[in-house]
Amino acid sequence: MRIPVIAGNWKMFKRAADALDLVKKLTPMVVGVDDVQVIVAPSFTVLPSVHGALSGTRISLSGQDCFWGEEGAFTGEVSPGMLIDAGCSHVIIGHSERRQHFGETDETVNKKIKAALQAGLIPIACIGETLQERESGDTLAVLERQLSFGLAGIPEEDAGCLIIAYEPVWAIGTGRTATDEQAQEVHAFVRGLLARIYHPGFADRLRILYGGSVKPDNIKGLMSCTDIDGALVGGASLSAESFASIVKFGK
Ligand code: PGA
Numbered sequence: 001m002r003i004p005v006i007a008g009n010w011k012m013f014k015r016a017a018d019a020l021d022l023v024k025k026l027t028p029m030v031v032g033v034d035d036v037q038v039i040v041a042p043s044f045t046v047l048p049s050v051h052g053a054l055s056g057t058r059i060s061l062s063g064q065d066c067f068w069g070e071e072g073a074f075t076g077e078v079s080p081g082m083l084i085d086a087g088c089s090h091v092i093i094g095h096s097e098r099r100q101h102f103g104e105t106d107e108t109v110n111k112k113i114k115a116a117l118q119a120g121l122i123p124i125a126c127i128g129e130t131l132q133e134r135e136s137g138d139t140l141a142v143l144e145r146q147l148s149f150g151l152a153g154i155p156e157e158d159a160g161c162l163i164i165a166y167e168p169v170w171a172i173g174t175g176r177t178a179t180d181e182q183a184q185e186v187h188a189f190v191r192g193l194l195a196r197i198y199h200p201g202f203a204d205r206l207r208i209l210y211g212g213s214v215k216p217d218n219i220k221g222l223m224s225c226t227d228i229d230g231a232l233v234g235g236a237s238l239s240a241e242s243f244a245s246i247v248k249f250g251k
Contacts, residue, residue, distance in 0.1 A: 002207050004223065005163060005230035006247045007039035007124060008237025009064065009092060009211075019046040023053040025240035030247050034058065037230075038247055039090055039124075040237070044078055051087025062090035062124065065098055068111035070119070080119030091116050092232075094126045094150060096169045106149035113150060117158045124163045124209070124232065125150055127190070131170035139168075140189055147193050156198050164208045165232040166190055171212025173234060180221045183210050187227035216245040223249050 014022060019042050030038055041062035042050045051061050063086075067077035083091055093116060094109035109125065116123045127146040129139040143166070151159065166186055168178050178186070187208050194203035210222050211232030222228050236242040 002205065002229045003035070003037055004250075005037045005039065005207055005209055006243075006249075007041060007062065007090075007092075007163075007165075007209065007230070007232050008243050009095070009232055009234050010040065010042045010237060011064070011097070011234060012043060013238055014042060014046065016046050016049060019043075019050055020053055022238070022240055023050055023059075026244060027054070027057050027059065029240055029244035030059070031057070033247055035250070036247055041090070041092055044086075047083070047086035047088060054087075060089045061087050062092060063088045063121075064092050064095065066091050066093070066112055066116055066121070068108070068115040070115070080116045080121050083121060084119060088121060090122045090124055090163070092124045092126065092165075094146075096126060096128050096130075096167060096172060100169070106146055109146075109150045110152055110154075113162075114154060117154070117161075122161045122163060124165050126165045126167055126211070126232070128167040128169050128172075128212070134168065134170060139186065143186065143190060144193055147190065148197060151197055156202055159198065160202070160205070162206060163230075164190060164194070164206060165211050166208060167211035167232060169212075173213070175213050177213040177215075177218050177222075178210070180225050183222060184225035184227055187225065191227050214246060216242050219246045219249040 039060045063083040066080045093112045098104040113123045129142045133142045191203045207229040209230040209232045214231040214233045
């Protein structure tokens with residue numbers, strides 16, 4: 001039994017007042033939802049205030065990235081421990097925008113997942129192919145590489161809490177969602193990979209989220225797929241109405 005997860009990735013949007021406004025609108029809208037785990041990932045600067053505004057709700061807080069060291073001379077970086085101080089229970093790692101624009105590699109993703117786990121954060125580890133990789137038939141090979149390097153050296157007892165997010169890069173922010181069939185095919189493949197890396201029983205318990213232009217009108221179809229356990233939502237998480245309606249996909 002895998003509890004669905006709907007996570008909102010606010011990216012570099014929402015300064016303090018707007019972030020608090022969004023949370024204030026969102027919380028009453030999802031108050032009765034107890035069969036879906038809801039997570040929001042605001043920018044670093046508003047984490048503590050959003051954490052305060054979430055107190056007494058069932059919504060969890062996530063960072064959008066972290067460094068792999070606990071402290072040191074690493075100007076501009078934020079450690080997993082600092083995210084915990086700010087009220088986070090989760091952290092997004094390896095988002096394609098970080099891979100694309102900020103030099104994130106499978107190796108740094110691996111270091112960050114390990115550091116996050118060690119600090120007690122739950123990583124939401126992102127994988128996904130570019131349009132070029134899909135068109136040249138490399139999708140599954142790319143995902144296999146990202147997953148096997150990303151999880152290298154992480155034992156089953158540590159990996160049990162992990163959340164994986166499959167986000168085809170060509171579907172992010174483009175309004176072009178993968179079809180339910182395309183997404184299900186990849187999710188089943190990813191679960192199979194996890195079964196090979198760990199074992200089938202383990203893979204059956206892990207949540208695999210889909211991300212890329214998830215909206216209120218496509219969430220139901222995606223969630224009806226056997227191996228899709230939730231969504232990582234960008235654009236549609238910036239409005240309380242659309243995010244709440246995605247959270248309430250089953251209602
Ligand atoms: P999108 O972003 O929903 O705006 O496509 C998803 C993501 O980047 O996590």
